[in-house]
Amino acid sequence: MKPSGSTYWVVIVSLFFAYLLAIVPLPDWALNWRPQWVLLFVFYWTMALPYRVGLGLSWTAGLLLDVLEGSVLGLNALVLLTVAYVSLSLHQRLRMYTPVQQSGVVLLACLLALGMGQWLRVINGESVPVDAGYLFAAITSAAIWPALFSLLRGLRRRFITN
Amino acid sequence: MFTKGVALEYRALSLVLLSICLMVADNRFDYLRHARFALAYTALPVYWIADLPARGSELFDDVFVSHSALVEENAELRTQLLLAQRELQVLESLASENSRLRALDEAAQTVEGDVLSAEIVNQAPNRASKRVLINRGAAQGVFVGQALLAAEGLMGQVVEVMPTTSWVLLVADPLHVTPVEVNRNGERALARGTRGAADELELEFVTQTQDIREGDLLVSSGMGEVFPKNYPVADVISVRNDPGQDFAVVRARPRVAVNSTRHVMLLIPPAPSLALDEVDVAEPEVAL
Numbered sequence: 001m002k003p004s005g006s007t008y009w010v011v012i013v014s015l016f017f018a019y020l021l022a023i024v025p026l027p028d029w030a031l032n033w034r035p036q037w038v039l040l041f042v043f044y045w046t047m048a049l050p051y052r053v054g055l056g057l058s059w060t061a062g063l064l065l066d067v068l069e070g071s072v073l074g075l076n077a078l079v080l081l082t083v084a085y086v087s088l089s090l091h092q093r094l095r096m097y098t099p100v101q102q103s104g105v106v107l108l109a110c111l112l113a114l115g116m117g118q119w120l121r122v123i124n125g126e127s128v129p130v131d132a133g134y135l136f137a138a139i140t141s142a143a144i145w146p147a148l149f150s151l152l153r154g155l156r157r158r159f160i161t162n
Numbered sequence: 163m164f165t166k167g168v169a170l171e172y173r174a175l176s177l178v179l180l181s182i183c184l185m186v187a188d189n190r191f192d193y194l195r196h197a198r199f200a201l202a203y204t205a206l207p208v209y210w211i212a213d214l215p216a217r218g219s220e221l222f223d224d225v226f227v228s229h230s231a232l233v234e235e236n237a238e239l240r241t242q243l244l245l246a247q248r249e250l251q252v253l254e255s256l257a258s259e260n261s262r263l264r265a266l267d268e269a270a271q272t273v274e275g276d277v278l279s280a281e282i283v284n285q286a287p288n289r290a291s292k293r294v295l296i297n298r299g300a301a302q303g304v305f306v307g308q309a310l311l312a313a314e315g316l317m318g319q320v321v322e323v324m325p326t327t328s329w330v331l332l333v334a335d336p337l338h339v340t341p342v343e344v345n346r347n348g349e350r351a352l353a354r355g356t357r358g359a360a361d362e363l364e365l366e367f368v369t370q371t372q373d374i375r376e377g378d379l380l381v382s383s384g385m386g387e388v389f390p391k392n393y394p395v396a397d398v399i400s401v402r403n404d405p406g407q408d409f410a411v412v413r414a415r416p417r418v419a420v421n422s423t424r425h426v427m428l429l430i431p432p433a434p435s436l437a438l439d440e441v442d443v444a445e446p447e448v449a450l
Binding site for chain 2: 016019020022023024025027028031032034054055056059063064067068069070072073074075077078081085088089118120121124125126127128129130131133134
């Protein structure tokens, strides 16, 4: 189980694409439907490689998302930490599920993360309470999960051999 | 396995506490400004690549354009320039007349200044806040509180300065309040962004007897000294007077369509006020 250097490179490069997808400008109507890309990637890697991609890396990924979004430092870090904790605690069970069943867990994780993010933003004075439209992102995230799962699994099998 | 599980919980708890400390330190005490500034360098490549499609299409439009289209555009621009110059002549006479009247009235001069051109390279990734990212930052002397203008009207003000980029809070954000006045009669009001998804403003504390009508142009009143005076902000789209309420509900739509605007300008305040405070414009905190 000794991690090799290439493992981290694959994870980091894939996260870079997640960041890109997370901030690429979209038309107004699509903003509420944008999947939680960074969350999905963190969810996959913590589930697939729980002893290598743990809480620390998820937290750091969230911190970089904070910088990218210009929100208060620690906000997305806390959100992604929570998601990673769920995924790490359940990883053995999650692996037994089919990707479609995993989508259900992803949906719940996304709802939790979106609600928590909005709640923290309001507390920090970055935003005001808005209608629940921002929760739509959980639906698209769950819908895209099976495809993303097979893509990332392919990536893992191709590049992470140990 | 079991020891791993226990360690996981402790590690999670310590990171939760660390996150909370970070948020408090960043938000309430502003301790982490330099850390944010340094971390922003890591975000640069992501922004740069995310902006490639937009820049690519602009380049494509510039390069692959036919000769006749260019000639046509050139002619159109020349006509526009002529019209603009004619209007400028009228404006100049008005300006001189205005300044003479102001001298008589001993009123303060309007805010004037130079501008720094900028481009919008990104927008806030969710609807929770209405912000845009521009490609000018501390390296170009941007400071917190600097006003951002577009050709059609006022856009917002800088809220965070990073090495070569800055976040701008738009006037339609629910946390942004713009001091405005009605262009027609000088009625003053405060325009706050609405909470909904639409880019709209709502005037606060307008009494039912105030003379504000649908179609009125709202210009910045220059109060608060963040925005220049008399710059267009929004058009009033609806006025509702309900006798049961204390105030009228006045809604307005900002002049600038954020999604279709790329080229914008930052207002550089006139030199005297800067010399007065002996400030370095590159330092964000002093501009407030």
